Amino acid sequence: MSPSYTPFSDRRDAGRQLAAALQEHPFADPVVLALPRGGVPVGYEVAHTLHAPLDVLLVRKLGAPGYEEFGIGALVDGADPHVVLNEDAIEMLHVPPTYIEQECDRQLAEVERRRKLYCGNTQAVAVDGRTVIIVDDGVATGGTVLVAIKAIRDASAERVVVAVPVAPPDILVKLIREADEVVCLFSPANFSAVGAHYTDFEQTSDAEVIELLAAQRAERAQ
Numbered sequence: 010m011s012p013s014y015t016p017f018s019d020r021r022d023a024g025r026q027l028a029a030a031l032q033e034h035p036f037a038d039p040v041v042l043a044l045p046r047g048g049v050p051v052g053y054e055v056a057h058t059l060h061a062p063l064d065v066l067l068v069r070k071l072g073a074p075g076y077e078e079f080g081i082g083a084l085v086d087g088a089d090p091h092v093v094l095n096e097d098a099i100e101m102l103h104v105p106p107t108y109i110e111q112e113c114d115r116q117l118a119e120v121e122r123r124r125k126l127y128c129g130n131t132q133a134v135a136v137d138g139r140t141v142i143i144v145d146d147g148v149a150t151g152g153t154v155l156v157a158i159k160a161i162r163d164a165s166a167e168r169v170v171v172a173v174p175v176a177p178p179d180i181l182v183k184l185i186r187e188a189d190e191v192v193c194l195f196s197p198a199n200f201s202a203v204g205a206h207y208t209d210f211e212q213t214s215d216a217e218v219i220e221l222l223a224a225q226r227a228e229r230a231q
Contacts, residue, residue, distance in 0.1 A: 016175075016195050019209040020047060020146050023174035023194075024054025030192055031055060031142070031172055039140040039170075042066035042161070044153060045127065046213040048145035053221040055144055055172065063225040064134040065127050065218070066143065068153050068160075069116035071109070073102050081109070083153075084116045085160035086124060088133045093156050093163075127218050131226065136161060140168040143188075147203030148176035151183055158187045175206045 017023035039061045043052025049065065056063035067086035071094075073079040081104055082094035092113055099109070124133070141161050148154055154171060161169050171184050172192045177200035184191045195206060204210035 015206055015208045017207045019207060019211075020050035020213065021054055023146065023207070024051035024144075025058070026194055027051060027144070027172055027174055027192065028055045028058035030194060031059060034170075034190070034192070036061075036140045036142070036168075036170070039142050040064065040134050040136060041142045041144055042134075042136075042157075044068065044143070044145040044157070045123075046215065046218050047147075049218045049221050050213060051146050051174065052144040053225055055142065056225055057228065059142075061142070062134050062229060063222065065124070065222065066157055066161075067120045067123055068157055069120055071112045071116060073098070074104060074108055080152075081112075083156040083160075084113055084120060085157055086120045086133065087160070087164055088135045088137075089164060090117060090120065091160040091163045093159050126215060127222055137165045138167050140170060141166040142170045142172050144172050146174065147206065148173050148180055148184070149203055151176070151180040154184060155187055158184075175200070175203060 039059055041052050041056040041061050041063045043049045043063065043065055045065045052063055069084045070080045071082040071084060073081050081098045082092060085091045143154060143157050145154060158169050168189045170190045171188045175195045176193050178196050178198060181193055181196050
């Protein structure tokens with residue numbers, strides 16, 4: 010296959026293709042959680058086709074003291090936000106509990122700010138006892154999605170499904186190991202970057218995220 014092959018024209022097209030694949034699976038009362046920003050146009054098409062509620066899933070890295078780019082865990086948004094900690098990193102860096110608490114508070118404030126921006130006063134969709142489909146526009150390293158899987162399990166979801174248009178084969182193996190089910194349309198051996206598999210991979214704006222979430226809520230209300 011040519012390295013220049015692009016199976017998706019844009020994120021909405023990828024979402025429609027992904028939705029068609031997901032329709033072959035008998036999901037009972039699913040909820041679609043999209044990773045913003047790029048996952049939202051994909052998730053919108055999936056939720057529309059499956060007649061499922063759509064929400065954003067906000068994940069914020071917990072940075073190490075003095076080294077914010079080094080993650081010691083993550084905070085995952087939801088009706089009941091969850092913290093996923095990297096105990097090995099915390100022990101190696103001797104991170105005190107008080108710092109973790111302060112960092113969680115800081116990232117929770119940012120999560121709440123972004124949720125307010127995207128969703129207004131709309132409450133996060135509850136996932137307890139439901140099939141949760143985590144959607145993104147593609148996976149490169151898998152770190153964020155793997156954290157999301159664990160958090161959604163901790164939130165008592167009945168089933169956790171990962172649905173992405175494209176992912177590298179080695180990361181796909183990790184996702185399959187952690188999720189109940191993974192639906193991936195394209196997993197090229199010569200994977201370089203998610204955007205390389207789209208004709209149009211222009212950055213998704215906050216305005217588009219807000220518009221799509223509002224449109225989907227309006228559809229559900231009809």
